Amino acid sequence: MSTSGSPRRAVVVGAGMVGLSTAWFLRRAGLDVTVLEQDHVAAGSSWGNAGWLTPPITTPLPEPAILRSGVRALVSPASPLYVPLRPDLGLLRFLLGFVRHSTGRSWRRAMSAYVPLNRRALEAFDVLAAGGVAEPTVPTGDFLACYRRPGQRRDLLEEFAAIRAAGQPVDAELLDGAQLRALAPALSPAVTAGIRLSGTRFIDPPRYMLALADAVVAAGVELREGVRVLAVDGGTDTRPALVRTRPTRPVPGGSETEAPPARRDGEEILPADVVVLATGAWLGELARPFGVRMVVQAGRGYSFSIPVDPMPSMPLYFPTQRVACTPLGGRYRVAGMMEFRRPGDPLDPRRITAIVDAVRPLLAGDLDDRADEWVGSRPVTPDGLPLIGPTRAPRVVAAGGHGMWGITLGPLTGQLVADLVTRGEVPAELWSFDPLR
Ligand SMILES: Cc1cc2nc3c(=O)[nH]c(=O)nc-3n(C[C@H](O)[C@H](O)[C@H](O)COP(=O)(O)OP(=O)(O)OC[C@H]3O[C@@H](n4cnc5c(N)ncnc54)[C@H](O)[C@@H]3O)c2cc1C
Structure with missing residues (x-):
């Protein structure tokens, strides 16, 4: 970033994991920060996700195996990947780019960009915890990937080998059905093979996001929910950026966070030395005028919670079905699907x-006693890399497009964006994520 003087006032657009983390780190660096959120905290993808913090398996989405299931998706409505048969132009562009990047070579290049982030991802959560985020991250002793047949482990084991070849350690152990059930008795006898993975944690996403929002506010950030950003004028080296906003509907059940009636219909313009766009699957809308041409496609996922008895203490992963499960309080969250x-x-x-x-034959939970049914949009890029860094306008920074991994990588993204803003140069870890690529 090259603007005259050090920035004092920042506006962050979007109160998901990326936006709130960025706000927290910018505030810690001494900036006056306002977060603008069109709906409410974590209204996007940061609410109903699986909450895994899994750097060992945080990898780019486009790869040859996902392409194979993508082709199957076109013929099977029950596939974990759903692509509408009549795509629009943006979706077509995304799909073509995604297919082009689903090669081993492209995956290896993208993976080498993830390795330095993955190395530091969990530390960033520890910084937030030390700084007052009250909700814990839970270390997972036994993160279990579960299969019907031993041969189905091949894809994931091959991926582990490729991850290790990229320089990232993966500590994994093969287990049989009995060993799996000793750890998670709720697994059905249909599960006969698995992999235990070390070095992961998980969070309860709704609780964590509310705790992060509380910590952000306690640190002195102004958090305004129900305020939509309509457009951003990027300013110049000597003139601040201008953020044009309009209040949206009142926040359900959150009268204290509602926009005051006087502001409801009125647009407002906020000046800022730096504007961070952290709008998840909506990133393109505000970032495109600043040279961000890469499509950010909504990869919609679904989740719900069920009672499971006995309740597994760890996340379970069913890779063949692409379903992720996580214990949240007294219930088990079940998440999956990628719907473009x-x-x-x-x-x-x-x-x-x-x-x-997909899950019923594998897990002894009451799948008919579902609560919290939810859909949310992963912000997916065709090359599987997030978009983090300066745009064509010197005062506008993009921070999004993390696809499957915005929870794991959100806090570190915030930390690196704050470094970029305060030091005026792009940290080496972000070079591969240039939003203008
Ligand atoms: C089913 C499922 C399971 C997942 N599991 C995991 C997991 O286990 N681990 C992991 O790391 N990741 C997981 N993810 C991915 C993760 O949820 C996302 O990558 C992450 O939440 C993205 O965070 P974000 O802050 O970029 O976007 P979001 O959380 O979507 O936040 C963007 C915010 O911007 C706001 N906004 C948009 N436009 C405007 C505007 N113009 N003005 C004001 N506000 C605006 C939106 O309302 C929204 O609140 C999962 C996703 C899904 C769907």
């Missing part, structure tokens, strides 16, 4: 049914 549609489209109950049907 618009972020605002309504929840499609058929996707929930597909997850239920």
Whole structure:
């Protein structure tokens, strides 16, 4: 970033994991920070996700195996990947780019960019904890990937070998069905093979996001929910950026965070020395005028919670079904699906049914006693890399596009963006994520 003087006032757009983490680290660096959120804290993808903090398996999404399941998806409505048959132009561009990057070579290049982030990802959570985020991250003794047949482990084991070849350690052990059930008795006898992975943690996403928001506010950040950013004028080296906003609907059940009536219909313009766009699957809308041409496609996932008895103390992963499960309080969250549609489209109950049907033979939970049914949009890029760094406008920074891994990498992203803003140069860890690529 090359603007005259050090920035004093920042506006962060979006109160998901990336936006709130960025706000926290910018505030810690001494900036006056305002967060603007069109809806409420974690209204996007940061609420109903699986909450895994899994740097050992945080890898780029486009790869040859996902392409194979993508082709199957076109013929099977129950596939964990759903692509509408009549795609729009943006989706077509995304799919073509995604297919182009689904090669071993492209994956290796992208993986080498992830390795330095993965190395530091969990430390960033520890910095937040030391700085007052009250909700803990839970170390996972036994993160278990579970399969019906031993041969189905091949794809993941090959991926582990490729991850290690990229310089990232993966500590994994093969288990049989009995060993798996000794650790997680709720697994059904249909599960006969698995992999135990070390070095991961998990969070309860709703609780963590609310705790992060509390810590951000306690640190002195102004957090304004129900305020939509309509457009950003990037300013110049000597003139501040201008953020044009309009209040949206009141926040459900959150009268204390509602926009005051006087501001409801009125637009406002906020000046800022730096504007960070952390708008998840909506990133393109505000970032495109600043030279960010890469499509950020909504990869919609679904989740719900069920009672499981006995309740597993660890996350379970069913890789063949692409379903992720996490203990949250007294219930078990079950998450999955990758549906390439618009972020605002309504929840499609058929996707929930597909997850239920996939999990029912494998887990002894009551899949008919579902609560918290949810859909949210992963911000997915065609090359599997996030977009983090300066844009064409010197005062506008993009921070998004983390796809499957915005929870794991959100806090570190915030830390690195704050370094970029305060030091005026892009940290080496971010060089591969240039939003203008
Ligand atoms: C089913 C599922 C499971 C997942 N599991 C995991 C997991 O286990 N681990 C992991 O690391 N990741 C996981 N993810 C991915 C993770 O949820 C996302 O990568 C992450 O939440 C993205 O965070 P974000 O802050 O970039 O975006 P979001 O959380 O989507 O936040 C963006 C915010 O910007 C706001 N916004 C948008 N436009 C505007 C505007 N113009 N003005 C004001 N506000 C605006 C939105 O309302 C939203 O609140 C999962 C995702 C899904 C769907």
